[in-house]
Each structure stands twice: as C-alpha cells, then as structure tokens.
Amino acid sequence: YYKTTYARLVLPPDRQSRPVPKEIVLAYNRANYEIVHRYVSSREEKSEACTPDPLFTPLRFDTLKRKAAQLRALPTGSVGGVDKKFEDLACDLLSSLLHPELDLAKAQVRTISGAHIRDIIFHNDGKTPFLQDLRDLYHARQVVFELKNVATLETEHVNQLFRYLDGENMGHYGILLARTPPPRNVQRNIIDLHSSKRAAIICLDDSDIELMVQLLDSGRRPADALRKKHVEFTRLLPQ
Numbered sequence: 001y002y003k004t005t006y007a008r009l010v011l012p013p014d015r016q017s018r019p020v021p022k023e024i025v026l027a028y029n030r031a032n033y034e035i036v037h038r039y040v041s042s043r044e045e046k047s048e049a050c051t052p053d054p055l056f057t058p059l060r061f062d063t064l065k066r067k068a069a070q071l072r073a074l075p076t077g078s079v080g081g082v083d084k085k086f087e088d089l090a091c092d093l094l095s096s097l098l099h100p101e102l103d104l105a106k107a108q109v110r111t112i113s114g115a116h117i118r119d120i121i122f123h124n125d126g127k128t129p130f131l132q133d134l135r136d137l138y139h140a141r142q143v144v145f146e147l148k149n150v151a152t153l154e155t156e157h158v159n160q161l162f163r164y165l166d167g168e169n170m171g172h173y174g175i176l177l178a179r180t181p182p183p184r185n186v187q188r189n190i191i192d193l194h195s196s197k198r199a200a201i202i203c204l205d206d207s208d209i210e211l212m213v214q215l216l217d218s219g220r221r222p223a224d225a226l227r228k229k230h231v232e233f234t235r236l237l238p239q
Contacts, residue, residue, distance in 0.1 A: 001036070001039055002020075002025065003016075003062060004039075004061075005035065005039050006020075006025055006028065007020075009035070010028060056095070056099060056103060056104075056105075058095075058096035058097075058099050059092060059096040061216060061217065064093060064096055064097065064213055064216070065213055065217075067089050067092055067093055068093060068209055068210060068213050070089055071086065071089040071090065071093065071206065071209060072206050072209075072210070074086050074089070074149065076149055076150055076151040076179055077149065077150070077151070078149070082149060083149040086147065086149035087107075087119060087147050087149070090120075090145075090147050090177055090209075091105070091107045091119075091120055091147075093209055093212075094120060094122075094145065094177075095120075097209075097212040097213070097216060097222040097223075098122065098212075098222060098223050098226070100127065101127050101128055101131060101221065101223040102122035102123065102124055102131070102143060102223065103122065103123055104122065104123040105120055105121070105122050106120065106121050107119065107120050119144075119145055119146050119147040120144075120145040120147070121142050121143070121144055121145070121170075122142065122143045122145070123141070123142060124140055124141055124142065124143050125141075128221075128223065128227075130223075130226075130227045130230070131223075134171075134173050134230075135171075138171050138172040138173035138198075138199070138200055139171035139172060139173075140170075140171035140172070140173035141171060142169065142170050142171065143171075143173060143174070143175060144161065144164050144165065144170055144173075144174045144175070145174070145175045145176075145177060146160065146161040146164070146174065146175070146176050146177070147177050147178075148176065148177070148178045148179075149178075149179065150178055150179065151179065151180065152180065152183060153176070153178045153180070153182045153183065153186050153203065154186065155185065155186055155189045157176065157178070157186075158176065158182075158186060158189055158190055158193070158201055159189075161174045161176055161201055162174070162193055162197070162199060162201065165199050172197070172198060172199040172200065173199070173200050173201075173202075174199075174200075174201045174202075175201070175202045175203075175204060175226070176201055176202070176203050176204070177203075177204045177205070177208075177209075178203065178204075178205055179205055179206055180205050180206070181203065181205050182203045186203075187203075187236070190203070190233075191236055191237060191238075194237060195237075195238065200230075200233065202226070202229050202230055202233055203229070204225075204226075204229060208225050208229065211225045211228075212225045
C-alpha cells in the first residue's frame with residue numbers, strides 16, 4: 001500500500017522511495033479512509049491472481065519501471081560493456097513483462113553445434129488467440145528474441161535472426177529488439193523475407209518497452225504490444 005498508493009499520491013517523485021514515519025501514514029489513512037477502502041477492494045478483486053508461480057516470479061512494477069529507465073538511458077554501441085548491460089536489462093524486462101503469456105524464458109541459448117547463440121527464447125503454448133495464431137501460421141512454439149544495442153538496424157542484423165528460424169524447432173517467427181525503429185531498407189528486407197520464405201520478423205524498440213510498462217501500469221497485458229506490432233507488420237505486406 002505504501003509503495004503503490006500512498007507514496008504516489010502524497011510524496012513528490014524524488015521522495016517516493018524514502019520512508020515516512022508510520023504515524024504520518026496512519027494519520028493520512030484516518031483522514032482519507034476512502035483511499036484505503038479502494039486499495040483493499042482492488043486487492044480483493046484480484047485475489048485469484050495471487051497464487052505464486054513456482055517456476056518464475058516476475059519483477060515488481062517499481063523495479064520494472066526503474067530498469068526501463070536505465071535501458072532508455074543507455075548509449076548505443078559496446079564501449080564499456082553497454083551492449084551486455086542492454087542485454088541484461090532487456091532480458092529482465094521482457095521475461096517479466098511478457099509473463100505469463102510467454103514463459104520459460106531462457107537467455108543466451110547456444111545451439112548444439114555451438115555455431116549460434118540466440119539471445120532469448122520464450123516458450124509459446126498459445127495462451128491467447130494471437131499467440132495461438134503464431135503457432136498455427138509460423139509454427140512458433142518457441143519465440144526467438146535477438147537484442148541489438150545499435151543506433152541503426154542493418155540488413156545483416158535481420159539476416160542473422162532469420163538464420164536462427166529453422167522452421168522445425170524454432171518456427172518462422174522472430175522478434176528483433178533494438179533502440180530505434182528499422183530504416184526503410186531494412187523493413188523492405190523483412191517484407192521480402194516474408195514473401196519468399198514465409199518468415200516473419202517483428203522489430204521492437206525502446207518505445208515498445210515503454211508501452212509495455214504503461215500497459216502493465218494500467219492493468220492491461222504488456223503482451224498486447226506484440227500483437228500491435230504484428231498487426232502493423234501485416235498491414236505492410238503485399239496484398
């Protein structure tokens with residue numbers, strides 16, 4: 001209650017992480033009982049969702065919001081290990097934001113031959129109609145994410161992800177997370193791959209991570225951001 005309700009309503013943003021004496025909080029609650037009542041009622045309505053997942057515990061919203069800000073502030077490139085920091089932050093964010101629609105996330109998955117390393121793989125058992133469509137249309141029982149901390153996406157980044165999509169194990173659906181939207185020539189290459197190979201690659205960027213956090217904060221599913229990007233992609237395909 002203190003972190004999610006009291007601090008946001010009463011304290012300025014730069015003081016919300018600091019403790020306030022219990023007596024002050026209790027005095028506020030006595031004077032604003034309706035706020036406490038709404039808080040309790042909202043938690044009671046969501047009580048069925050309070051069963052812990054023995055396989056994975058998503059990060060708290062405050063932590064996700066902080067990590068999203070850290071990711072947004074990172075420079076592009078690899079100097080000083082910022083590319084590794086980007087991958088770590090992106091993995092933490094995506095694993096929690098997309099749970100439970102996509103789950104059993106595994107980072108830095110190496111193929112048996114050792115020739116390729118996929119940044120993140122999620123299991124997709126079709127928990128939503130959209131994710132079931134991905135299984136049916138692209139055999140996407142696993143969804144591969146490739147992470148690129150680059151200022152501008154290039155065609156080779158797309159081709160690298162495409163080589164991971166073998167169809168049999170990984171299906172023909174991948175997601176490329178970079179810092180900015182793809183330039184026109186890269187988007188054209190993605191459309192050409194779909195036309196010739198029936199493989200779909202969806203591009204996300206910093207703004208999509210921010211959207212996922214906003215959706216979570218508003219009580220909606222962050223995975224809806226993926227559906228939005230997929231719909232936008234399909235509208236670019238030749239009719």
